[in-house]
Amino acid sequence: xxxxxxxxxxxxxxxxxxxxxxxxxxxxxxxxxxxxxxxxxxxxxxxxxxxxxxxxxxxxxxxxxxxxxxxxxxxxxxxxxxxxxxxxxxxxxxxxxxxxxxxxxxxxxxxxxxxxxxxxxxxxxxxxxxxxxxxxxxxxxxxxxxxxxxxxxxxxxxxxxxxxxxxxxxxxxxxxxxxxxxxxxxxxxxxxxxxxxxxxxxxxxxxxxxxxxxxxxxxxxxxxxxxxxxxxxxxxxxxxxxxxxxxxxxxxxxxxxxxxxxxxxxxxxxxxxxxxxxxxxxxxxxxxxxxxxxxxxxxxxxxxxxxxxxxxxxxxxxxxxxxxxxxxxxxxxxxxxxxxxxxxxxxxxxxxxxxxxxxxxxxxxxxxxxxxxxxxxxxxxxxxxxxxxxx
Numbered sequence: 001x002x003x004x005x006x007x008x009x010x011x012x013x014x015x016x017x018x019x020x021x022x023x024x025x026x027x028x029x030x031x032x033x034x035x036x037x038x039x040x041x042x043x044x045x046x047x048x049x050x051x052x053x054x055x056x057x058x059x060x061x062x063x064x065x066x067x068x069x070x071x072x073x074x075x076x077x078x079x080x081x082x083x084x085x086x087x088x089x090x091x092x093x094x095x096x097x098x099x100x101x102x103x104x105x106x107x108x109x110x111x112x113x114x115x116x117x118x119x120x121x122x123x124x125x126x127x128x129x130x131x132x133x134x135x136x137x138x139x140x141x142x143x144x145x146x147x148x149x150x151x152x153x154x155x156x157x158x159x160x161x162x163x164x165x166x167x168x169x170x171x172x173x174x175x176x177x178x179x180x181x182x183x184x185x186x187x188x189x190x191x192x193x194x195x196x197x198x199x200x201x202x203x204x205x206x207x208x209x210x211x212x213x214x215x216x217x218x219x220x221x222x223x224x225x226x227x228x229x230x231x232x233x234x235x236x237x238x239x240x241x242x243x244x245x246x247x248x249x250x251x252x253x254x255x256x257x258x259x260x261x262x263x264x265x266x267x268x269x270x271x272x273x274x275x276x277x278x279x280x281x282x283x284x285x286x287x288x289x290x291x292x293x294x295x296x297x298x299x300x301x302x303x304x305x306x307x308x309x310x311x312x313x314x315x316x317x318x319x320x321x322x323x324x325x326x327x328x329x330x331x332x333x334x335x336x337x338x339x340x341x342x343x344x345x346x347x348x349x350x351x352x353x354x355x356x357x358x359x360x361x362x363x364x365x366x367x368x369x370x371x372x373x374x375x376x377x378x379x380x381x382x383x384x385x386x387x388x389x390x391x
Contacts, residue, residue, distance in 0.1 A: 127216030238338025
């Protein structure tokens with residue numbers, strides 16, 4: 001691997017204003033670029049903490065050369081546990097979580113830091129991927145541009161707007177608050193999932209404020225395949241997010257679960273069923289009706305997403321926008337399947353049997369040892385049992 005020049009603030013007696021926490025597992029060249037961009041950041045006064053989550057490559061050595069404090073885990077414990085450990089080791093009052101395949105813009109840290117300095121009541125913020133994804137290929141380009149577009153929508157006051165979720169790809173939070181609320185939940189989310197969204201729900205239900213800052217930008221370097229996109233949308237995001245919504249009772253209407261997107265999921269299902277029925281219809285009139293429903297549903301989906309497809313066309317051309325439509329339909333199918341799987345599990349699985357327990361997601365959760373709530377906060381409905389918990 002190429003050498004990574006030494007980066008952030010060297011250890012010293014003065015407490016840094018910011019701690020950057022990066023979990024990594026076999027980061028490769030994307031991780032090197034992540035560290036290089038941190039080195040070029042205009043926010044010079046920060047410490048870098050890298051949690052090596054059981055890597056088999058030389059990610060730890062690369063991080064050490066970049067001036068990071070490296071915490072090594074002998075076996076992979078997942079990003080939720082890794083970030084919790086990094087937050088515990090941090091010495092600054094603010095923590096900037098960053099994924100190992102994300103490269104921040106030079107002003108991202110300074111912009112985020114300035115918002116916290118100007119607003120003592122701000123609990124957390126997160127930014128957005130930029131509109132220039134690094135990875136080639138239609139799926140990778142579509143996926144990262146979709147994320148950018150979604151995070152740039154909504155009613156902004158200047159460059160910020162309120163949200164009730166959190167995002168660790170490029171997000172900042174007050175360390176004391178993070179620790180007081182127990183951090184991320186590695187028991188519910190031992191693998192990459194929606195641990196950041198769940199924390200955001202806990203924080204906002206307790207009255208804390210989170211904002212999306214669209215001028216805090218980073219480049220995503222992840223290479224997506226169609227199979228990985230489907231797997232992620234169903235099992236790492238869709239199903240756990242739907243179960244979280246059921247468990248908390250929150251009616252989600254923001255970001256990529258806005259009302260129009262829910263309607264598009266329903267229209268995709270209806271159009272797909274109609275398209276499958278049309279060739280099997282016993283009469284021409286029924287076949288024509290089914291075909292009309294299928295075409296009409298597709299047209300409605302295009303109309304509801306016209307701003308997104310126009311954005312894709314401006315960035316990559318109309319041929320790419322057409323490919324984006326096909327991938328968007330796949331995405332909606334994944335969302336629909338996620339609802340079906342989650343509702344089935346909710347009704348017949350463990351969560352369904354425990355659904356009558358009181359919801360306690362508005363209070364801190366004891367996921368980090370040593371926090372002041374660790375011995376007093378009861379276990380939430382739907383959480384994974386720990387040794388010593390009563391049935």
